[in-house]
Each structure stands twice: as structure tokens, then as C-alpha cells.
Amino acid sequence: MNEARDVDPQVLPPTSSGVLDRIAALAVAVAGAALVGMVGVQAVQVFARYVLNDSPGWTEPVALILLNTAMSFGAAAGVHRGSHFGFFILLHVVPPPLRRFLTALSQTVIAVIGAALAFWGGELLLDGLDIPMAGAPLPQSAAFAPMAIGGALMTVFALQRIVQAYAPTPRIEGSP
Numbered sequence: 001m002n003e004a005r006d007v008d009p010q011v012l013p014p015t016s017s018g019v020l021d022r023i024a025a026l027a028v029a030v031a032g033a034a035l036v037g038m039v040g041v042q043a044v045q046v047f048a049r050y051v052l053n054d055s056p057g058w059t060e061p062v063a064l065i066l067l068n069t070a071m072s073f074g075a076a077a078g079v080h081r082g083s084h085f086g087f088f089i090l091l092h093v094v095p096p097p098l099r100r101f102l103t104a105l106s107q108t109v110i111a112v113i114g115a116a117l118a119f120w121g122g123e124l125l126l127d128g129l130d131i132p133m134a135g136a137p138l139p140q141s142a143a144f145a146p147m148a149i150g151g152a153l154m155t156v157f158a159l160q161r162i163v164q165a166y167a168p169t170p171r172i173e174g175s176p
């Protein structure tokens with residue numbers, strides 16, 4: 001048994017894998033830009049409605065797409081960093097082999113949910129590409145694109161953390 005894994009993990013430390021780190025950073029940037037964009041779109045909507053008394057029809061669907069983007073990409077980045085919501089108290093009291101198993105089980109559930117979001121989001125995206133969105137020159141299903149991409153990223157990041165849970169940890173010289 002590798003006792004170097006006995007560190008007090010919340011689940012696992014943030015990963016370090018180069019390409020996936022850059023993808024996660026890009027996901028955070030996209031989520032942040034979507035939030036800023038949503039604030040801008042909502043400001044236009046409020047100004048147009050209450051000052052100009054002429055609310056544009058495109059603001060609501062665009063704000064919805066931006067909200068979906070911020071949530072989906074932010075959730076994926078949270079999975080990558082291990083900063084997603086969870087109940088970690090049990091992990092602090094179980095032996096290391098059970099801790100690794102429970103961590104992998106948790107990440108498996110996340111991977112399955114991410115895969116379902118990716119699959120069904122992609123299905124919904126493809127099903128509505130030929131239906132125009134009311135108020136915006138986009139397909140009706142455009143709001144599902146961020147869900148499909150975010151779900152796929154959640155799956156990849158969770159699978160990476162499953163591998164990390166069972167990967168041997170290099171020993172630090174001088175540690176027991």
C-alpha cells in the first residue's frame with residue numbers, strides 16, 4: 001500500500017496535466033466572458049425597456065445562451081480543480097484505500113452526469129438546428145451547445161481525476 005497517499009485530501013489536489021490545464025483555463029475565461037456579456041446584454045435590455053420604452057427581442061435568448069455558457073463551462077472548470085460541491089467529511093475518517101475508492105466513485109458519478117449532459121445536449125442541439133429562435137438570428141437549439149460542450153469537458157476532467165486517484169504518488173525524500 002502506498003502510504004504517501006495518506007495526505008488529508010478534500011478529494012484530490014488540483015490536477016497538473018498541461019493540455020487539460022490549458023483547456024480548463026480556457027473554460028474559466030469563456031465562463032467569465034459569458035458572465036460579463038450577460039451583464040452587458042441585461043444592461044441593454046433594461047436601458048431599452050425603461051429609457052427608450054422599446055425592448056429588443058434578442059436580449060432574452062442571448063442572455064439565456066450566455067447564462068448556459070457560464071454555468072456549463074464554470075462547472076467543468078470546477079470539476080477540473082476539484083472545487084465542485086461535495087460532502088467530504090466521510091473522506092477524512094476512512095482508511096486510504098477506501099478513500100481512493102470513494103473518490104473514484106464520486107468522480108465516476110460526475111463523469112456519467114457529464115456524459116449524459118454532453119450526449120443529450122448534443123442531441124437537443126442537432127434536433128433544433130433548423131428551427132429559428134424567436135428574437136435572435138440563431139437556431140432554437142443554440143442554447144444547448146454550451147451544455148453539450150461543458151458536459152464533455154466535465155467527463156474528461158472527471159476521468160482524469162479517476163486516473164489521478166489511483167496513480168502512484170512520488171515519494172518526497174525524507175517522508176515516511
